[in-house]
Amino acid sequence: MSAQIIDGKAIGLKVREQVAKDVAEMVAEGYPPPGLATVLVGENPASEVYVRMKQRACAKAGIESFGYILPATATQEEVENLVAELNADPKVNGILVQLPLPSGLDDERVLNAIDIEKDVDGFHPINIGRLAQKGRESMFVPCTPNGCLYLLDEMNVQIEGANAVVLGRSNIVGMPLALLLVKRDATVTICHSRSQDLPGITRQADILLAAVGRPEMVKADWVKPGAVVIDVGTNRIDDPSTEKGYRLVGDVDFDEVKEVAGMLSPSPGGVGPMTIAMLLRNTVRSAKMAHQNA
Numbered sequence: 519m520s521a522q523i524i525d526g527k528a529i530g531l532k533v534r535e536q537v538a539k540d541v542a543e544m545v546a547e548g549y550p551p552p553g554l555a556t557v558l559v560g561e562n563p564a565s566e567v568y569v570r571m572k573q574r575a576c577a578k579a580g581i582e583s584f585g586y587i588l589p590a591t592a593t594q595e596e597v598e599n600l601v602a603e604l605n606a607d608p609k610v611n612g613i614l615v616q617l618p619l620p621s622g623l624d625d626e627r628v629l630n631a632i633d634i635e636k637d638v639d640g641f642h643p644i645n646i647g648r649l650a651q652k653g654r655e656s657m658f659v660p661c662t663p664n665g666c667l668y669l670l671d672e673m674n675v676q677i678e679g680a681n682a683v684v685l686g687r688s689n690i691v692g693m694p695l696a697l698l699l700v701k702r703d704a705t706v707t708i709c710h711s712r713s714q715d716l717p718g719i720t721r722q723a724d725i726l727l728a729a730v731g732r733p734e735m736v737k738a739d740w741v742k743p744g745a746v747v748i749d750v751g752t753n754r755i756d757d758p759s760t761e762k763g764y765r766l767v768g769d770v771d772f773d774e775v776k777e778v779a780g781m782l783s784p785s786p787g788g789v790g791p792m793t794i795a796m797l798l799r800n801t802v803r804s805a806k807m808a809h810q811n812a
Contacts, residue, residue: 665792
């Protein structure tokens with residue numbers, strides 16, 4: 519029996535349509551459109567692609583997009599000064615500093631410099647800290663982990679009481695994702711490259727979330743029959759048969775795992791569209807808060 523495929527494109531599109539509706543209503547009430555500033559430091563090709571995708575998504579939703587590009591030689595002070603200018607700019611409701619930053623720059627200091635009310639990426643240390651505390655709510659939740667939970671909710675997956683395994687412990691996805699699942703009363707295991715018997719751990723999962731950055735690492739025998747599998751990874755592998763000479767795959771061996779899992783998100787086409795949808799939604803929310811506080 520093949521798994522039910524979780525269509526992140528369709529679910530993300532619904533979110534983006536609601537965002538566009540919210541923006542149109544805001545403008546009709548006489549408010550300026552929300553504004554998102556993206557900061558790109560250096561020439562990382564993958565980061566350049568992500569930033570362009572975010573800017574196009576903003577345009578479609580009616581959100582103003584402000585793009586800032588600094589050279590790889592930019593100093594810590596120059597990056598933080600730009601963030602300070604954006605904090606003070608009333609047209610900017612959200613600030614997104616594209617990670618990773620070039621070596622030599624302290625990303626925590628940069629993220630800490632972002633106004634917490636404009637931290638639409640959800641990576642400010644205070645927002646992450648609140649995520650880790652019982653009874654506290656972050657102003658914004660990191661977009662990719664939040665998108666994963668949105669997919670689970672849209673598919674009516676029971677999170678409370680479920681055994682959830684997060685494969686990967688990055689600050690951007692794995693750790694905040696685990697914290698979100700704990701908040702939703704799942705029993706959470708975080709595993710990584712030094713975990714012993716990874717397949718044995720992942721086979722215990724009712725919900726398996728793969729965010730490790732290794733192409734097609736999760737095989738059929740890593741998955742409990744009927745489990746829900748969310749593939750967060752996006753990896754480029756060589757494929758001479760394609761026009762570009764490569765193709766994108768997830769951390770999960772899709773063809774194998776779809777024969778075992780109960781539900782499976784593909785990559786690409788699963789979590790990726792949700793990340794951008796959550797970013798747009800956070801930007802609109804930030805604009806609404808700014809109007810209320812004005």
